[in-house]
Amino acid sequence: MTSAKASPAPLGGGPPAGHVPIRGRGLLTLLLLGALTWSLTTVPWGEPLVHPGGLTVLGEMLVAALHPTVSAEFLGIALAASWRTVAYATAGVSLAILLAFPAGVLASGVLVRHPVLRALTSGASRALLGVLRAIHELVWALLFVAAIGLSPFAAVLALALPYAGILGRILAEILEDVPPGPLAALRAAGAREWQVLLYGRLPQAFPNMVSYALYRYECGIRSATIMSFVGLGGLGYQIQISLDDLRFREVWTFVYCLVVLVVLVDLWSGVIRRRLLA
């Protein structure tokens, strides 16, 4: 986490980047290597990797991959499940952006001049964002299902909170690291700090931010799929039902739907990115 910085130098000059000192890095590497070695000793190496019946099941699964269920009726179910997953992801990420915006701006500390006030507001927002993203969306989903039942709101909120934590933190960092020259020029033209935010920081942060939000949307589709395992409909839920009955051909239909969704989102965000950079 970056600490709040003093006002940048007038008309130019960049902030120095913080790094773990070399000596500390060596120590850290040693510790991590030690932990890895230790963890290897805890693996029961004697037992076979796959239990005997597992191999035949694996074979069945691979064969099913070539023959996914494609009946019209079943495709209807798959389409509805895909739609639901996209809807959760879209609503969740949209809500996350709405939450991340004010929190990210506060966390960046660029609006507050007074050093103590800035440390307080920025610290509080950073802590909040940290808590939001420290808890995985699957855990949020379990919490919300317990609190409000198997409702779409549970899915949307469970996705929105951790994603707001991630997007807000990234927004704060992008806002802080915007090139300072144009900002100083705006101040010289009489702009106050919130006008500098509107006319200088946000426009310069915009392409990066959109690009990152699109990437997060792609992640959101995958998260929404996994989240529905807790019983909130969608692709993951359907995969789970088919898997329980060992209907591998249906499982593959859903998996292919997921692949198509992710590829489509990737293509779409590619188009937008290219347009932004043009």
Added chain:
Amino acid sequence: MFELVDATKRYGPLVALAPLSLTITAGERLALMGPSGSGKTTLLHLLAGVIQPDEGRVAIAGRSTETLRPGRDLARLVGVMAQGFDLVPSLAVVHNVLAGRLGEWGIGRSLLSLVFPRELPLAQAALNRVGVGTKLYERTARLSGGEQQRVALARLLVQQPRAILADEPVSSVDPARAEDLLTLLVEVAAEDGRTLIASMHAVPLALRYFSRVIALRHGHLVFDRATTAVTEADLTALYDLRQEEARDVR
């Protein structure tokens, strides 16, 4: 318009500007000359009120820069054209121009203008004046260096400060365009009796377009004369100094 009394600026042990006292009256056209690193930008920043002297004082229109915080009051007095133009590249040209009005605008107007540009005729007139009237809605990043310079000047036109401070306004354009730009800068300044202060690299241009020359070296004043009083000896001295400087660098 400007008054410096023993103004000094240091960066650590480095003396960027040795104690300097001078008075600049309204309507003067002043060129700052000297090799790079001689303190021209530092002096411009002191005059613009964006940095404060370590010792001595700087006053703009009779008010100490200590009391003139950046904001509307300062923006009405001095407008700055930075060395790299420093426009916001991802904004449309019109917003970069209208940014010159931000000191006068409240929150509603500033926000609304990003969607429906306010005071559009003002921005259009300013852009026409500097010869890039057709670029109103173009993304600023797509403009050439020379065009961006003109947009920066258009911002100053809508800001309407009493003095224009330009840091090496023509160092990054070719000689023919440099003359055009200087002509424009001098005209714009002359219209409302504005003071013009620019740091200049090219000696002939400085002599042709400005009424007074201040030459610096290592933060020290070398000479301060009316352009008509600048002698061959002054120029030879400055020229030699520049040669020496070039050798130092190598």
